[in-house]
Amino acid sequence: MAFHLDIYLEENRKLIDLELSNIIDTISGDHTDLQRSISYSISSGGKRLRPILCIASCETLGRDASDLVPIACAIEMIHTYSLIHDDLPSMDDDSLRRGKPTNHVIFGEATAILAGDALLADSFNLIAAKIVEKSIPPLLGLEIIRDISSSVGSNGMVRGQSLDLFMEGSSEIDIEIVEEIHRLKTGALISSAVKTGARFAGADGDILNRFTNIGECIGLAYQINDDILDIEGGADFGKSIGADIKKKKLTFPSAAGLEAAKKKVDELTKMALSEIEKFGDNSMALAAIVKYLGERKN
Amino acid sequence: MAFHLDIYLEENRKLIDLELSNIIDTISGDHTDLQRSISYSISSGGKRLRPILCIASCETLGRDASDLVPIACAIEMIHTYSLIHDDLPSMDDDSLRRGKPTNHVIFGEATAILAGDALLADSFNLIAAKIVEKSIPPLLGLEIIRDISSSVGSNGMVRGQSLDLFMEGSSEIDIEIVEEIHRLKTGALISSAVKTGARFAGADGDILNRFTNIGECIGLAYQINDDILDIEGGADFGKSIGADIKKKKLTFPSAAGLEAAKKKVDELTKMALSEIEKFGDNSMALAAIVKYLGERKN
Numbered sequence: 322m323a324f325h326l327d328i329y330l331e332e333n334r335k336l337i338d339l340e341l342s343n344i345i346d347t348i349s350g351d352h353t354d355l356q357r358s359i360s361y362s363i364s365s366g367g368k369r370l371r372p373i374l375c376i377a378s379c380e381t382l383g384r385d386a387s388d389l390v391p392i393a394c395a396i397e398m399i400h401t402y403s404l405i406h407d408d409l410p411s412m413d414d415d416s417l418r419r420g421k422p423t424n425h426v427i428f429g430e431a432t433a434i435l436a437g438d439a440l441l442a443d444s445f446n447l448i449a450a451k452i453v454e455k456s457i458p459p460l461l462g463l464e465i466i467r468d469i470s471s472s473v474g475s476n477g478m479v480r481g482q483s484l485d486l487f488m489e490g491s492s493e494i495d496i497e498i499v500e501e502i503h504r505l506k507t508g509a510l511i512s513s514a515v516k517t518g519a520r521f522a523g524a525d526g527d528i529l530n531r532f533t534n535i536g537e538c539i540g541l542a543y544q545i546n547d548d549i550l551d552i553e554g555g556a557d558f559g560k561s562i563g564a565d566i567k568k569k570k571l572t573f574p575s576a577a578g579l580e581a582a583k584k585k586v587d588e589l590t591k592m593a594l595s596e597i598e599k600f601g602d603n604s605m606a607l608a609a610i611v612k613y614l615g616e617r618k619n
Numbered sequence: 620m621a622f623h624l625d626i627y628l629e630e631n632r633k634l635i636d637l638e639l640s641n642i643i644d645t646i647s648g649d650h651t652d653l654q655r656s657i658s659y660s661i662s663s664g665g666k667r668l669r670p671i672l673c674i675a676s677c678e679t680l681g682r683d684a685s686d687l688v689p690i691a692c693a694i695e696m697i698h699t700y701s702l703i704h705d706d707l708p709s710m711d712d713d714s715l716r717r718g719k720p721t722n723h724v725i726f727g728e729a730t731a732i733l734a735g736d737a738l739l740a741d742s743f744n745l746i747a748a749k750i751v752e753k754s755i756p757p758l759l760g761l762e763i764i765r766d767i768s769s770s771v772g773s774n775g776m777v778r779g780q781s782l783d784l785f786m787e788g789s790s791e792i793d794i795e796i797v798e799e800i801h802r803l804k805t806g807a808l809i810s811s812a813v814k815t816g817a818r819f820a821g822a823d824g825d826i827l828n829r830f831t832n833i834g835e836c837i838g839l840a841y842q843i844n845d846d847i848l849d850i851e852g853g854a855d856f857g858k859s860i861g862a863d864i865k866k867k868k869l870t871f872p873s874a875a876g877l878e879a880a881k882k883k884v885d886e887l888t889k890m891a892l893s894e895i896e897k898f899g900d901n902s903m904a905l906a907a908i909v910k911y912l913g914e915r916k917n
Binding site: 347348349352353354355356359402406409411412429430431432434435437438439440441442443445446449450452453458459460462463464466467470471473474475476477479480482483484486487488498 | 650704729730732738744761762769772774780785
């Protein structure tokens with residue numbers, strides 16, 4: 322039977338959007354904009370890449386992912402918090418995200434900061450609650466929380482954001498620092514989505530390490546591709562082309578050149594694919610997503 | 620043997636400060652101010668009230684609290700994140716905290732936002748990691764993460780902060796909304812510290828509910844007392860007297876009057892004490908802390 326990536330992505334997006342909308346319904350909307358602000362950014366048409374990678378990784382090991390959906394959504398909530406905070410005036414100062422005004426433009430800075438904070442705390446609440454409710458082994462739940470929080474905190478994504486800001490406008494173009502920024506700022510959460518899916522399916526030891534490596538390749542390729550698209554643009558990129566150049570961001574293409582950057586994306590994609598394909602027939606969805614990401618133009 | 624509150628507070632503060640300093644040492648200090656920013660706010664001389672309440676609650680049930688210290692520290696990290704974000708220009712816009720310049724005054728807004736984010740994510744990482752390392756029952760660990768994250772997120776402390784900002788300058792003084800703000804903004808985390816200590820000691824069902832109630836009384840009394848001190852000042856209050864009035868904050872004394880506010884603190888303290896004392900000799904530390912908080916002048 323042929324595998325249709327479009328249908329796979331669409332079906333999973335629907336599952337994720339439904340779960341996210343149920344989560345938002347549990348937030349009080351009384352007296353403040355907090356719930357509307359959270360809802361605005363959660364519903365703003367993301368690709369749901371991280372939760373779908375999480376689900377596809379789980380399925381690659383032959384395990385049904387239904388009970389994993391809320392945990393995958395928690396990862397999307399963390400991603401959304403990071404975008405809201407990243408866009409703030411004191412951070413990247415972006416007024417456009419996915420073609421729409423950013424959260425603080427609509428709701429003000431205070432509410433945007435609080436919406437991000439709430440999403441981050443709520444994400445761990447969601448994971449802990451669902452692990453208990455669905456009788457998933459508690460130790461597995463703790464390991465998942467440990468992985469995800471570690472990919473976010475002061476030695477993970479937040480450190481990546483901080484490095485990114487500190488290196489803005491830096492004359493010193495060090496390819497190792499660029500890779501560290503990418504690995505942390507974008508790679509860490511993507512990689513932990515892939516790892517979480519595998520862990521949920523029962524992976525440990527060598528298998529878990531292989532998924533961690535796959536996740537790291539995907540994450541780094543994704544961020545380099547974003548930087549390439551920032552230069553070349555895309556039909557539907559949703560943010561201003563050249564934004565990185567204007568901010569003098571340290572990017573892979575600016576450090577190594579556009580061609581080297583494209584070559585790096587190809588290499589990383591091939592490395593991930595060759596690892597994924599070792600898992601046989603069940604790996605079709607994950608492989609198709611990785612191929613699609615390696616070739617994406619938006 | 621007589622109980623010496625000063626010695627108890629001092630000894631526990633040392634334990635907590637040592638643990639927090641070990642945690643900060645695990646954060647990379649390379650290339651950015653992130654670690655210095657986190658360290659600055661964590662080490663700025665807080666009373667460590669929340670972690671000490673957590674430890675004292677555990678001891679009230681006769682259980683040794685050594686393994687609880689890191690979890691108690693995670694609560695202090697969450698408290699610290701909330702102070703950093705609360706002080707931001709777009710939030711309360713405070714330049715002084717505990718008598719020292721606030722985080723964003725020293726490190727800039729971007730780093731202050733990121734330091735708060737990192738502390739929040741790191742706190743859940745710390746809890747999950749320590750539960751696994753110290754072989755604490757994983758289900759207990761998940762329940763603790765669930766309680767704490769719920770007290771922080773969009774229906775907890777963050778909602779309280781949001782309500783507080785939305786009600787600023789409101790002409791409508793509704794004592795129920797004031798109580799809800801207090802219950803969420805300050806009470807929820809204090810209450811979850813008390814509950815976590817009891818849960819760690821093995822409490823569930825009725826006993827856990829009683830600790831939750833004790834925590835809620837302590838939390839509400841603490842915030843009302845803060846508002847009273849904002850009006851009357853104190854020898855060592857560490858922030859500008861009258862700050863709430865200048866910002867037209869909705870406070871308990873402004874809604875119900877100063878005398879009614881003082882009476883409420885006394886009532887809440889007595890309620891908490893009468894519940895605590897039912898737990899017998901082991902409750903001495905917790906009772907002494909609550910008495911001290913009810914009478915504090917800074």
